Amino acid sequence: MFVFEFVDDDVRVTIEPGASVTDTLEPLGSIPFGCDAGHCAACAITVLEGGQAGLNPPTDREHYTLTDAEIDAGARLACQLIVLGDGHARVRSFW
C-alpha cells in the first residue's frame, strides 16, 4: 500500500500495487490530469518528502517532459507513477 498525502488540501489516499494511480487520484481533484501519457505535465506534482520506496523511478517520458533540475527537486508526473510496494509521499501540485 502506498500513501499519497496532498499537503495543501489535506487529502490522503492509499493505492495498492497494481492499481492505476491516475484512476485513483483524478477523481479526488487535488491535481488536474490531461493527456494521461506524460506529454502535457498537467499532472505534475512535487514530492516534498518520501516516495523513494514504493514508486517506480522517473520514466523516460518524465525525463523528456520535465527538466533534470525539476526532477532533482522532486517533480514527478502522476500519470507516469506506478505503485510497486509500500511507501508514503507528502506531495503538492507542481503548479
Ligand code: FES
Ligand atoms: S496528464 Fe499529461 S503528463 Fe500526466
